[in-house]
Amino acid sequence: QIQLVESGGGLVQAGDSLRLSCIIHGGAISHYTMGWFRQAPGKERECVARISWGAGMRYVPNSVKGRFTIYRDDEKNTVYLQMTNLEPEDTAVYHCAASDVAFKDDPASYKYWGQGTQVTVSS
Numbered sequence: 001q002i003q004l005v006e007s008g009g010g011l012v013q014a015g016d017s018l019r020l021s022c023i024i025h026g027g028a029i030s031h032y033t034m035g036w037f038r039q040a041p042g043k044e045r046e047c048v049a050r051i052s053w054g055a056g057m058r059y060v061p062n063s064v065k066g067r068f069t070i071y072r073d074d075e076k077n078t079v080y081l082q083m084t085n086l087e088p089e090d091t092a093v094y095h096c097a098a099s100d101v102a103f104k105d106d107p108a109s110y111k112y113w114g115q116g117t118q119v120t121v122s123s
Contacts, residue, residue: 002026002112004096009117012086016121020081022096022114029072030054033099034079035110036070038092038119045095047105049081057103064090086121094119 008020035050049060049070060068069082094117097110
């Protein structure tokens, strides 16, 4: 059974950086597309970064491009989300997720989810 555990959230000030980590248990991370999603109160869940299985093709949407980076450490079975120049609008619960079927933004494509970690950015 695949289990994802996130860490690294917290309260920061605007302009600060933060790195989120997600370790996968029960499987090899290189076998899954890994995605980072966020959900703020009253808003839909949004994919902010994803990295494909195997070669690790990466994608981030324009909304966070230049500020968010996703990368993977296969030896540690961990995927990271490096966030820089954080803005109050980045405040949300951040989840990592794993998909074994597709390289997409659609949350429905992801079968396994972590419990989430809160990121709060104060102005």
